[in-house]
Amino acid sequence: xxxxxxxxxxxxxxxxxxxxxxxxxxxxxxxxxxxxxxxxxxxxxxxxxxxxxxxxxxxxxxxxxxxxxxxxxxxxxxxxxxxxxxxxxxxxxxxxxxxxxxxxxxxxxxxxxxxxxxxxxxxxxxxxxxxxxxxxxxxxxxxxxxxxxxxxxxxxxxxxxxxxxxxxxxxxxxxxxxxxxxxxxxxxxxxxxxxxxxxxxxxxxxxxxxxxxxxxxxxxxxxxxxxxxxxxxxxxxxxxxxxxxxxxxxxxxxxxxxxxxxxxxxxxxxxxxxxxxxxxxxxxxxxxxxxxxxxxxxxxxxxxxxxxxxxxxxxxxxxxxxxxxxxxxxxxxxxxxxxxxxxxxxxxxxxxxxxxxxxxxxxxxxxxxxxx
Numbered sequence: 001x002x003x004x005x006x007x008x009x010x011x012x013x014x015x016x017x018x019x020x021x022x023x024x025x026x027x028x029x030x031x032x033x034x035x036x037x038x039x040x041x042x043x044x045x046x047x048x049x050x051x052x053x054x055x056x057x058x059x060x061x062x063x064x065x066x067x068x069x070x071x072x073x074x075x076x077x078x079x080x081x082x083x084x085x086x087x088x089x090x091x092x093x094x095x096x097x098x099x100x101x102x103x104x105x106x107x108x109x110x111x112x113x114x115x116x117x118x119x120x121x122x123x124x125x126x127x128x129x130x131x132x133x134x135x136x137x138x139x140x141x142x143x144x145x146x147x148x149x150x151x152x153x154x155x156x157x158x159x160x161x162x163x164x165x166x167x168x169x170x171x172x173x174x175x176x177x178x179x180x181x182x183x184x185x186x187x188x189x190x191x192x193x194x195x196x197x198x199x200x201x202x203x204x205x206x207x208x209x210x211x212x213x214x215x216x217x218x219x220x221x222x223x224x225x226x227x228x229x230x231x232x233x234x235x236x237x238x239x240x241x242x243x244x245x246x247x248x249x250x251x252x253x254x255x256x257x258x259x260x261x262x263x264x265x266x267x268x269x270x271x272x273x274x275x276x277x278x279x280x281x282x283x284x285x286x287x288x289x290x291x292x293x294x295x296x297x298x299x300x301x302x303x304x305x306x307x308x309x310x311x312x313x314x315x316x317x318x319x320x321x322x323x324x325x326x327x328x329x330x331x332x333x334x335x336x337x338x339x340x341x342x343x344x345x346x347x348x349x350x351x352x353x354x355x356x357x358x359x360x361x362x363x364x365x366x367x368x369x370x371x372x
Contacts, residue, residue, distance in 0.1 A: 070275075070276060071276075071325075072275075072276055073275050073276065073277040073325045073328050074325065078330045079320075079326070079329045079330070079372070080371070080372050081330070081332045081369040081372065082369060082370065082371075083367065084368045084370045085138060085367075085368045086365060086367050086368070087123055087138060087139070087140055087365065087366040087368075088140065088364070088365050089125075089136065089140060089363060089364040090363060090364075091360075091361070091362055091363060093130060095134065095142050095145055096136075096142040098111070098112050098125055098127050099111070099127055099129035100112075100129070100339070100359060100361065101129050108340065109339055109340040109359075110129055110340070111128070111129070111339070111340040111342065111359040111364070112125045112126055112127055112357065112359060112364060113155065113156050113157065113343045113344070114126040114157045114158055114342060114343050114344040115344065115345075115347065115355075115357045115366065116158065116159060116347055117160075117347055117349055117353075117355050118160055119162070119350065121137075121138045122135055122136065122137055122138070122143060123135065123136050123137075123138070123355075123366050124136075124160060125357070125364070126155060126157070126158055126168075128154045128155060128156075131147070131148040131149065131154065131155065132145050132147055132148060133145070133146040133148065133158060133166075133168070134146075145184070146166075146179065146183065146184050146185060146186075147184065147185040147186070148168065148177075148185075149186050153171060153173065154170075154172075155170050155171075156169055156170065156171040156201075157169045157201075157203055157204055157343055157344055158204065159203075159204045159205050159206050159212075160206070161206035161210035162208060162209075162210050163181065163210040164180075164181030164182070165178060165179065165180060165181055165206070165210060166178070166179045166181075166183075167179075167193075167204045167206070167212050167224075168186070169195070169201070169204050169214075171201070174194060174195045174196045174198075174201070175192050175193070175194055176192070176193040176194075176195055176204060176212070176214070176224065177191070177192055178190065178191040178192070178193060191226070193224050193225075193226070194228075194229070195222075195224070195229060197222075197229050198214050198215075198216050198222055198229060200216050200217040201214065201215075201216060201217075202215045202216050202217045203215050203344060204224075205290070208293070208350075211223065211225075212224040212225070216232070220232040260278055260280075260281070260283060261277070261278045261279075262276065262277055262278075262279065262283065262286065262301070275325065275328075277328065279301075279303060281303045281304060281305055281315075282303060282304040283301060283302070283303055283304075284302040284303060284304050284312075284314060285300075285301075285302045286299055286301050286302075287300045289318065289346050290347070290348040291348070292320075292348060292350060292351065292352040293350040293351065296320050296321075296322045296327050296352070297320070297321055297322070298318060298319070298320050298321075298348045298354070299318070299319055299320075300316065300317070300318060300346060301316075301317045301318075301331060302314050302315070302316050303315050303317065314336060315333060315336060316334040316336055317332060317333055317334065318331065318332045318334060318346060318354050319331040319332065329371070332354055332369050334356050335356075338358050338359050339359050339360045339361045340359040341359070342357055342359060345357045345358070351370075352370070352371060353368055353369065353370045354368070354369040354370075355367065355369075
C-alpha cells in the first residue's frame with residue numbers, strides 16, 4: 001500500500017445548517033459501532049525504517065462509494081463536563097511564579113507558551129520569558145524546574161511522554177530536544193531531532209507507547225525518530241490510538257460564518273455512517289486537540305456569537321465526538337477574555353479530563369474539567 005493511501009475511520013467536517021437551541025433537536029440513536037478504537041500503535045514501519053503510515057488493522061481495499069446513512073445525534077442525554085479544580089499561579093520571576101511581559105510597542109504580550117499534565121495531575125508550564133519549564137502540584141506547590149538554552153531563540157512547545165521523556169521544540173532552529181526522564185536542563189548530550197521538513201509546525205505529541213510525532217498546520221502528522229522524520233500521514237492521526245480523521249470548514253458561498261453543522265463520518269468495514277449535530281450559532285473553525293485513552297477525539301470549536309457581521313465575537317469550546325452517540329458531549333466553554341494566548345492552551349488527559357491554561361496580567365490559571 002502506498003504511504004499516501006488513507007482509510008479514514010473518523011472524519012470531521014462542517015456543512016451549512018440551521019440552528020436550534022444549543023444543539024439541534026435530535027433523532028433516535030444510530031446502531032452502535034463495534035469498533036472501540038483501542039489500538040496500541042500508530043502504524044507499521046517498512047524494513048528500511050521509514051514509516052508507511054499504515055496500520056495492520058486497516059482494510060486492504062478502499063471503502064465502497066455508497067451513500068452513507070446519516071443520523072442526527074440527539075441533543076438530550078449527552079454527557080456533561082463539570083469544573084473540578086483551578087490552579088492559580090502568581091505572575092513573576094521566582095520559581096513558584098510564571099513570567100508575563102507586555103512586549104514591545106508593536107508586539108503582543110509574552111507569557112507561557114505551552115503546558116502539559118502528567119498522569120499524576122502535576123502541571124508543567126513552559127515559561128518562555130525565563131526559558132524554563134516549571135512544574136507544580138495540582139494545589140500550586142512548586143515541584144521543579146528545567147533550564148532551557150538561554151542564548152538561542154525561545155522555545156515554543158513541548159510534550160510529556162508516558163515514559164517520562166520530554167520533547168521541547170525551538171521554533172527558530174526547527175529542533176526538538178529530547179530530554180530523558182529526570183533531566184533538569186538541556187545539555188550538549190541531549191538528543192536532538194530536526195523538524196526542518198515539517199512545514200508550518202503546529203505541535204509535538206507522544207502516543208501511549210512514547211513514540212514522538214509532530215504535526216503541521218494542515219493537520220498532517222509526522223513520526224519523529226532518531227533516523228529522521230517519516231513521510232506525513234495524509235489524514236490527522238490521533239495520538240493515542242489508530243484513528244484517522246480530518247477537520248474541514250466548508251463555508252457557504254464564501255461566507256465563513258454561515259456554517260453551523262458539525263458532522264463526524266466513521267467507517268465500519270466498508271460501510272460509512274455519518275453522525276451530525278447542529279449548533280445554535282455559526283462555527284468559525286474546528287481543530288483537533290487530542291484523544292483520550294479510549295480513542296475518543298476532542299475538538300476546539302470557535303463560534304461567532306456576535307449580533308452583526310461587522311463585529312465578530314468569538315467564543316471557544318471544547319467538545320468530545322465519536323462514532324457512537326454516547327461518545328459525544330456537550331461543549332465546555334473556555335474563557336476568552338484573557339491577556340495573552342499561549343501557543344498551546346488546551347490539553348486532554350488520558351482519562352478524558354480537559355485542561356485549559358489562561359493567561360491574565362496578574363495570574364496564570366490552569367482549569368480542569370471532568371465528566372460528570
